[in-house]
Amino acid sequence: MVLRIGVIGTGAIGQDHIHRITHSLTGGEIVAVTDVNSEQAHAVVERESLQAKVYDNGHDLIQADEVDAVIVTSWGPTHEEFVLASIAAGKPVFCEKPLATTAEGCKRIVEAEMEYGKQLVQVGFMRRYDKGYRTLKQAVDNNKVGEPLMLHCAHRAPSVTNFSGDMAITDSFVHEIDVLRWLIQDDYVSTQVIQPRRTNLAEEGLQDPIIILLETKKGIRIDTEIFVNCQYGYDIQCKVVGETGIANLPEPPSLQMRSQAKLSTDILVNWKERFIEAYDVELQEWINSTVKGEVHGPSAWDGYVVAVTTDASIEAKQTGKIVPIEMPEQPAFYQEAKAEHTV
Numbered sequence: 001m002v003l004r005i006g007v008i009g010t011g012a013i014g015q016d017h018i019h020r021i022t023h024s025l026t027g028g029e030i031v032a033v034t035d036v037n038s039e040q041a042h043a044v045v046e047r048e049s050l051q052a053k054v055y056d057n058g059h060d061l062i063q064a065d066e067v068d069a070v071i072v073t074s075w076g077p078t079h080e081e082f083v084l085a086s087i088a089a090g091k092p093v094f095c096e097k098p099l100a101t102t103a104e105g106c107k108r109i110v111e112a113e114m115e116y117g118k119q120l121v122q123v124g125f126m127r128r129y130d131k132g133y134r135t136l137k138q139a140v141d142n143n144k145v146g147e148p149l150m151l152h153c154a155h156r157a158p159s160v161t162n163f164s165g166d167m168a169i170t171d172s173f174v175h176e177i178d179v180l181r182w183l184i185q186d187d188y189v190s191t192q193v194i195q196p197r198r199t200n201l202a203e204e205g206l207q208d209p210i211i212i213l214l215e216t217k218k219g220i221r222i223d224t225e226i227f228v229n230c231q232y233g234y235d236i237q238c239k240v241v242g243e244t245g246i247a248n249l250p251e252p253p254s255l256q257m258r259s260q261a262k263l264s265t266d267i268l269v270n271w272k273e274r275f276i277e278a279y280d281v282e283l284q285e286w287i288n289s290t291v292k293g294e295v296h297g298p299s300a301w302d303g304y305v306v307a308v309t310t311d312a313s314i315e316a317k318q319t320g321k322i323v324p325i326e327m328p329e330q331p332a333f334y335q336e337a338k339a340e341h342t343v
């Protein structure tokens with residue numbers, strides 16, 4: 001069976017997902033698209049040679065008979081409304097991060113999905129599909145370094161544009177919030193934000209870098225440096241310090257050169273390249289599980305946990321205090337589903 005997919009939002013990542021589903025992946029076909037910039041939506045259909053109808057708006061696309069499943073890649077503040085509409089229509093939906101811009105919004109989605117009675121929502125946290133993170137998780141799960149005690153992480157980008165306010169947390173750190181919890185199978189209990197000396201190379205008003213300190217239920221301490229104007233490259237680091245050893249996130253493969261009296265390897269400069277394979281695996285696994293009527297990837301509950309942790313971290317940045325993260329118990333509805341699948 002071919003999954004007939006409608007895409008809401010044909011901007012940067014929407015175009016990437018359309019391209020990979022059409023040219024690299026199997027089992028999915030883009031049959032409908034929409035964007036508030038309809039000229040762009042038409043241009044994408046033409047450029048990718050899609051047999052797809054361009055809809056006036058996301059709601060009509062969700063209702064369309066030919067659409068089996070929905071991908072939401074519009075701006076963050078529009079996600080909640082399209083995910084809720086997909087649930088109301090009983091259609092599986094893959095939503096790029098954030099699931100909603102507030103924890104309350106995510107909660108509304110969780111409640112709607114539970115009321116519907118079946119999981120339909122997957123959130124686009126692609127790091128769980130990265131080969132490096134999967135290798136690291138295997139080592140942790142197989143007790144290769146003993147019980148994890150501390151994690152030292154970094155999320156660095158050469159530079160950013162239009163990054164303001166708390167986007168280092170809401171746009172960047174959200175990936176660590178999701179993937180680290182998945183990696184160590186633990187929940188966060190508090191967060192603190194340290195603001196070191198500010199780089200002169202950040203846009204006016206942006207505090208860069210920041211260090212975020214998370215504590216988990218088991219007492220694991222996690223420090224993450226977010227530095228989005230580091231100049232030298234896009235660099236994601238994760239080191240798990242356990243009772244008997246240390247496991248590092250593997251570096252992306254790169255040619256080692258000996259030249260001009262130097263031994264060197266390149267560092268990537270953009271996130272698309274760094275996670276290109278992860279996006280492919282993520283969308284392929286989403287198509288495969290959706291056809292079976294299942295959700296295997298990051299759930300609406302995971303999206304909610306990220307939003308609660310994000311809100312607490314913003315408060316911690318604003319107040320300079322250690323802020324408790326109060327998370328309700330995960331509903332059985334999500335626990336049962338998780339027990340059956342691994343991602």
Ligand SMILES: NC(=O)c1ccc[n+]([C@@H]2O[C@H](COP(=O)([O-])OP(=O)(O)OC[C@H]3O[C@@H](n4cnc5c(N)ncnc54)[C@H](O)[C@@H]3O)[C@@H](O)[C@H]2O)c1
Binds near residue numbers: 013037074
């Ligand atoms: N998982 C990741 O690593 C990752 C990477 C990049 C972006 N994202 C997320 O994907 C989303 C899109 O990011 P982007 O970089 O593609 O942004 P973008 O601005 O390039 O594209 C968003 C598109 O959505 C359209 N749009 C906005 N409101 C709409 C509406 N109501 N209906 C239909 N279309 C609408 C815009 O016209 C635009 O074309 C964001 O939420 C972003 O955080 C995730």
Ligand SMILES: O[C@H]1[C@H](O)[C@@H](O)[C@H](O)[C@@H](O)[C@H]1O
Binds near residue numbers: 157171172173175271
């Ligand atoms: O910090 C960036 C992340 O590393 C990427 O994976 C994208 O999510 C991008 O939107 C963020 O700005």
